[in-house]
Amino acid sequence: MTAVKNFSAKAPAKINLTLHVDGRRPDGYHDLQSLVAFAGTGDFLTLAPDDFFALTLEGPTAVEAGDGGDNLVARADRALRAEKPGLRTGAFHLVKRLPVAAGIGGGSADAAAALRLLAAANDLSLDDPALYAAARAAGADVPVCVVPRARMMTGVGDRLGPPIRLPPLFAVLVNPGVAVETRAVFHKLGLRPGETLGYGSHPPIASGMDFETFMRTLKRGRNDMEDAACVLAPVIGHVLSVLSGARGCRLARMSGSGATCFALFETRRHAGAAARAISQGHPEWWVKATLLR
Structure with a gap:
């Protein structure tokens, strides 16, 4: 058989x-x-x-x-x-x-x-x-x-663009153990049907950007759900503050509707050191150093 x-x-x-x-x-x-x-x-x-x-x-x-x-x-x-x-x-x-x-x-x-x-x-x-x-x-x-x-x-x-080749992005992911419901964040955002935020268009992202060009471009973007999620789960603001203060952090931002946040680093060493320090200071948090692609 x-x-x-x-x-x-x-x-x-x-x-x-x-x-x-x-x-x-x-x-x-x-x-x-x-x-x-x-x-x-x-x-x-x-x-x-x-x-x-x-x-x-x-x-x-x-x-x-x-x-x-x-x-x-x-x-x-x-x-x-x-x-x-x-x-x-x-x-x-x-x-x-x-x-x-x-x-x-x-x-x-x-x-x-x-x-x-x-x-x-x-x-x-x-x-x-x-x-x-x-x-x-x-x-x-x-x-x-x-x-x-x-x-x-x-x-x-439902609409997907072609794959994009990113520069090496060493990241630290942190979740404080608080579940955040996506629907609740959209509700807190408060948009009525037909209404727009009007915050501006997304910066163009090209495949093969070097790290510095990519970071400058990424910083012109944003997460429009971040403020609403921070109101629902104030600990997100604390997580972002901790990540932003890590040595070598180039950008800290929330992912999706939260509560997980990420920080980007230029080197694996800086990301690993930050993850270890954050884990020691906040053992109750889920913390992972990783590479994004």
Whole structure:
């Protein structure tokens, strides 16, 4: 009997280096412009192909992620089977390390990893339209995570630009252990349907920028959800202050709707030293030094 091949995939954290809220559409959704990058840290997913879907979890944040039908791995599996009747599913096992409701797309990354594994198990191409239809059905941030490369994400997350080659970005990620609901942050932002913020357009990001040019350009961007999130979770302001004060920090900003924040450094040594110091000073925080791409 031939052994059934198992499949595995990383589900890297998604970092919004910028997040411009252009305005609120008449249908209630918000139009965004975001430069997205992916970290070297994340969750890990395996698939043992079978006739029936199953999901098991382990890891430090497994309880918060839940293993029921609302887990995004389950949602992605249902969405792709709806697009591809007869698709073979199987038993997923998720090692959950990323904080939940943290602004770094942990659930979306898991869903995208599930779609990649299902594509591999069923000989589907990653550019199969059904894969992206399923990604959109699973969640707004899932499409950009299907191929985890830096790129611009616009609209409600459904329009993706080409991959962007970033300079080496050594980063420290910090989550203070406070969950922030994206819907609550948008509500606090207070835009009515048809209303725009009017804060200005997104700076153009070119592939292959050197570090200094990239940093000057990135600083002209912003996260329009940061102020609202800080009102809902004031500890975010403290995290940003701690990151900004780290030696060698070139930029500190919130990712997504929070509460995870990041700081960018020019060298791995500075990022590692900052992560160690912050972990020692705040052992209750989730702190990771990583490379963004």
